[in-house]
Amino acid sequence: MNVLRDVFQEITSMFLGDARLSVAILSVVAIAAGLIEIAGLDPLLAGAILLAGCLAVLLEAVRRRAREG
Template sequence: MSLLKEIAAELFSMFMADARLSGSILALVLAVAVLNLGLGVNPMFGGALLSLGCLGILAEATARETGKRRGS
């Protein structure tokens, strides 16, 4: 039973190690899906938003962690 718990925890941490990073990525993908599939915006705009959004999320996540570690 504890092995199953460890496997579940490992799988969870594979994708959700930083909850805010994961949440931001999911929100970004959802926004691009709404733009591309729902509103029919030029798909290239969605592609550019997805690429740049990921870079922004990465920059925010690393800066936030650095600030947190410096503060502690």
């Protein structure tokens, strides 16, 4: 049981370690899903938006972390 608890804590800390990154990625996913459902955008195009958005968020997080230290 301790192993499961340790694994759960590690996974939780991995996703919540950088809250800004997690929120930004979830926002990109929500926008892409909204474009498919509400705007009727082609899923392949929304996938490209999802890819570009996630890469942009990741690059910004790396740039921000590099400036910190």
